[in-house]
Amino acid sequence: MRDEQLLETIERYLNGEMSADERRAFEILRTENAETDQRVIEHQQFTGLLKQYGDRVELEKRLNAIHEEIDVHTIAEEVSVRPMWIVQLWRHHHSKISVAASIAIFAILATLFITGKMDSNSTYQELSLKVDRIGSATNNLSKTVNALKNTTTRVLPQDKFRGTGFAITSNGLIATAYHVIDRADSVFVQNAAGRVFKAKVMYTDPRNDVAILKISDTTFTGLGAIPYTFKRAESGLAENVYTLGYPQDSAVYNSGWVTSHDGLNNDTVDYEISVPVNRGSSGAPLLDSKGNIVGIVKAKETHLEGVHFALKSAYLLNAIENMAVADSLIKKPVLNTKNMLAGLTRVQQVKKLQNYVFMVKVY
C-alpha cells in the first residue's frame, strides 16, 4: 500500500501537480532518501520510454496513411532500370532456355551417333579419299612439269593398270599374265620393299595369256636364288594351292583348292580354282603346298562367286622355251630345280616368296 502511494506521489511530483510546500518537502525527501530518488528516476525513464513508444506508433500510423496515398506501382515502373530485352528474356526464361539447349545438344549428339557420323571410320575414309585426290593432283602436276623439262629424273605417273608378276630366274626374268601388259607404253615392277625397276616385255603369248618381262633397270643387281620350282605335271583335283598377289599396295595371300582341270568353257589350258582373287592379282603365282609353281592366276568368272582361273604351269614352261626359240639372241633361261620351300610352314614359305613376287605397273 505504501508503494502505491509513493508512486502516486512521484507521478504528482513529475506532473507538476504538487503545491510549492509539498514539492519542497518531496525534494528534500529525494536528497535524503536515495531509494526514493532512484524510484523517481526509474519511473521517469520508464514512462518516458512508454511515451516515446506511443509517439513512434503514432508516427508509423501517419507514415502508413501517407504511403497508402502513393501509387507505388506506377513509380516502380518509372524508376526500375530496364535491362536490355535479351537480358530480360534470359532472366525470365533461363531455365526453359537451358532445358531446350540441353535437349537440342542431346538430339544432335544422338543423331550423329545413330547415323554413324561419330564413327571414326567414316572420317578415315574421307581422309584417304582426300589424300588420294591430293596425291593424283600432285602426280599430274609432276607429270606436266616433267614433260616440260624433259629431264631424266624418274617421277612415276599414276599407273593405268596394275597386275602381279613373279621371278622365274634370279637375273630378273618375270612371268605375268599377258592381259596385264597388253598395249603397254612402259612397264615397271615393284618389289615387296617398294623399290621400282623398269622392265621390258621379252615375250608374249596372247592365246594362253602369258607374258615374260625382264628387269632392264640399271639399278637392278639381281635376285637371290629362286626358292620355288616349276611343276610341269598337272596338279590333282582338291590340291591345296595358294597365291600371293598385289590387288592393293601390299601383298595379299589367299589359299584354296584346285576345283577343276578345265577352265572356262572347258578350256584345258586353265585350272579352275577356288582361291579368291581380285583385280590386280592377275599374273600372280599359284603354288602348291610344297612350294611348286603350278600356275599363273588369270581371271575370274564374273557371274559366279568364288570361281577363278589359273593358267597351268606347263604353258608357262612352254612359253619360256618358245621365247629362246623365237629370239636366238636370248639364251635359254636355266630354271631352278632345287626347291627350298618344301619343308617350311606356309608362313615361312610366303615370307620367302614375297621377295620374288612383284607388282607390275603398266603405263
Added chain:
Amino acid sequence: MNKEYKTSTPTDSEIVFGILNNSENALERLYVAYFPMALQLIINNNGTPDDAKDIYQEAIIVLYNKIKKGDFELNSKLKTFIYSVCRRLWLKRLSQMSRYSGDLHDFQDFLPVEDELEEQSERDAQFGKMQQALQLLGEPCKTIIEDFYIHDRSMQEICESFGYTNADNAKTQKYKCLQRLKKLFFQQK
C-alpha cells in the same frame, strides 16, 4: 491538393521547420518527395516495393527524430541524408538475408550514417520490447496504461470509460498494471 505536392519538391528548410512545428503537411510532402528515390534504390537492388516501404519509413523516422531533437544541420541535403540512410539499412537487410552480392547499384551520392543508425537501432530494440510487453499485458491493463501514459488522458476519464465506480479502484488497478508491465518489460532479454 495532393497531386500538386507530388510534383513540387519542397525545400529542405520548409520541411525542417514544418516538422519542428508539428505540421502534418510537412511530413507528407517530405514522404512523397523522396519515396521514388528510395524505391528506385531498393527495387533495382534485389528488393520489392514492400521492402522499399519498410526501409524508407525507417529512414524517415530517423530523420524525423533527428529534426525533433534539433540536431539536424542543414549543411547536408535532406535528399542525400535519406538516401544514405536507406542505402545503409538496405545493405544491412541484404546481408541479413544473405542476398548481398557485394555490389550495390547506386543512384545518388551518399554519406556515412552509421552513428545515427546505431542510436536508432538501440531505441528500436527498446520499442520492440515495449510492444512485446504491452501485448503480453492484456486487457484492460493495456488500454489503461496506453490511455494514461501515452494518450495523456486523466484518471477521471479513464474511470468513466471503464465504468469504475471509485477513482481509487481505478488508481489501484493502474498501479498493478504498471507494475506488471515493468516486470514484463525487464524480464525480456
